Amino acid sequence: MARRSLFKKNLGFFSKAIFICNMVAVMFLILSYAASFINPKTVWLLPFFGLGYLPILVVNIGFILYWLLRRPLYTLYTLIPLLLGWNLLTQHIGFRPKVSNADKNKQDIRVMSFNAHLFNEVNKLPSTTIRNEVVSLISDIDPDILCMQEFFTKIKGTKQMSDRILAESGLQDYFFEPATKSEHEGYGQVIFSKYPIIHSGTITKNEYGINRITFADIVKNQDTVRVYNVHLRSFGLQTEDKEFIQNPSATPNEEHATTRVGRKLKYAFERRSRQAEALRDHIMTTHYPIIIMGDFNDTPMSYSVNLIGKGMKNTFQEKGQGWGVTHYEMLPLFQIDYIFCSPQFHVENYRVIKRELSDHYPIFADIRL
Known part of the structure; x- marks a missing residue:
């Protein structure tokens, strides 16, 4: 009963439609993850989801922002899958401050x-x-x-x-x-x-x-x-x-x-x-x-x-x-x-x-x- 009140109570028609679209986007995100470890010779369609990872990621971040304004707990449906792919995300983006010094060390x-x-x-x-x-x-x-x-x-x-x-x-x-x-x-x-x-x-x-x-x-x-x-x-x-x-x-x-x-x-x-x-x-x-x-x-x-x-x-x-x-x-x-x-x-x-x-x-x- 508590779960229903937290996640489903008073969810309007528009938000329900947004939620369905959100789940589709999460599914695409997971398929893009699968492209990294499943051979394209086995499932030829998966690499196309991997190639589309960046726009898929942006769409999912958009859903997180939407739910933060409407129903913060609903962000978990997207946030958890996104964090599960953190290792793949950090292969695209370096989350560290820019360091201008590129001096070469003799030991390197x-x-x-x-x-x-x-x-x-x-x-x-x-x-x-x-x-x-x-x-x-x-x-x-x-x-x-x-x-x-x-x-x-x-x-x-x-x-x-x-x-x-x-x-x-x-x-x-x-x-x-x-x-x-x-x-x-x-x-x-x-x-x-x-x-x-x-x-x-x-x-x-x-x-x-x-x-x-x-x-x-x-x-x-x-x-x-x-x-x-x-x-x-x-x-x-x-x-x-x-x-x-x-x-x-x-x-x-x-x-x-x-x-x-x-x-x-x-x-x-x-x-x-x-x-x-x-x-x-x-x-x-x-x-x-x-x-x-x-x-x-x-x-x-x-x-x-x-x-x-x-x-x-x-x-x-x-x-x-x-x-x-x-x-x-x-x-x-x-x-x-x-x-x-x-x-x-x-x-x-x-x-x-x-x-x-x-x-x-x-x-x-x-x-x-």
């Missing part, structure tokens, strides 16, 4: 990841300017280990981007694995290091052209660390797909466009899960401490990101500040670039560098073994 290993987008023109800045700015940024950040995706360089001659970075950054060694190359140039993934690289290679299982995973074993003092440079399968969206996502009503055949984009998303979700599984299998073959970084092309709610990060430290979750957006081109809402490390590392610092030198922001973290 500064690791940096950047999808260079082939050094293409950005915001009308020509490729030559982009290259100069990127080299300058690398020199300023001064990483000990740098992983780059969609890295383009000449293979012969005096204009090799890899040689220029080595010459101007203090980095000493590198492993470049081009996904595509000709006699004179190539592009793919590269791992730069201030320390010797004693072994390197590529995980060929489930690779998709430029979307692949490379690795290098790096020796610092007496410690050997394995570094994975990750570039998971992209959605493969064309210009017409991006225009549809940004403005669906302007598309002539909306139904056809929805089907086309949905099919591409579904395909990419499944392919990324296979690449994540291949990476986890490869990790099991080494006893070295692990650093994993790169462009995962998926959000913190995804199965692939959570599978790769299982048992690892997420450097953004440890030290990130504010909204962790790393990709700003189409919908500036998503974090798709990550740095993970083994539990024995202590995370000292994490930064997203808000410089538009690609369609991704560079990221770096200071970690200590």
Whole structure:
């Protein structure tokens, strides 16, 4: 009787309708949680709820505010599920004050990841300017280990981007694995290091052209660390797909466009899960401490990101500040670039560098073994 008086008495028709909508929103929120641990090959629809986590979250917060004004106890129906997903929420938002100091400690290993987008023109800045700015940024950040995706360089001659970075950054060694190359140039993934690289290679299982995973074993003092440079399968969206996502009503055949984009998303979700599984299998073959970084092309709610990060430290979750957006081109809402490390590392610092030198922001973290 008491429960009825607390939760249902005098609930009007409008509030009942709001309550029903609230329960639907909570159900969507729970489904978005499920996307983080259920393989999309098993339930293909779940990743779409994971992709929609942020608007779903905002809607649920709206219901909390509504019930705070009308019936405060009804906030529990939303607040409890929201708190149950706190670990996932903190992968998106760093609830800590902004710290401007990013000084590098000599005991730390500064690791940096950047999808260079082939050094293409950005915001009308020509490729030559982009290259100069990127080299300058690398020199300023001064990483000990740098992983780059969609890295383009000449293979012969005096204009090799890899040689220029080595010459101007203090980095000493590198492993470049081009996904595509000709006699004179190539592009793919590269791992730069201030320390010797004693072994390197590529995980060929489930690779998709430029979307692949490379690795290098790096020796610092007496410690050997394995570094994975990750570039998971992209959605493969064309210009017409991006225009549809940004403005669906302007598309002539909306139904056809929805089907086309949905099919591409579904395909990419499944392919990324296979690449994540291949990476986890490869990790099991080494006893070295692990650093994993790169462009995962998926959000913190995804199965692939959570599978790769299982048992690892997420450097953004440890030290990130504010909204962790790393990709700003189409919908500036998503974090798709990550740095993970083994539990024995202590995370000292994490930064997203808000410089538009690609369609991704560079990221770096200071970690200590």
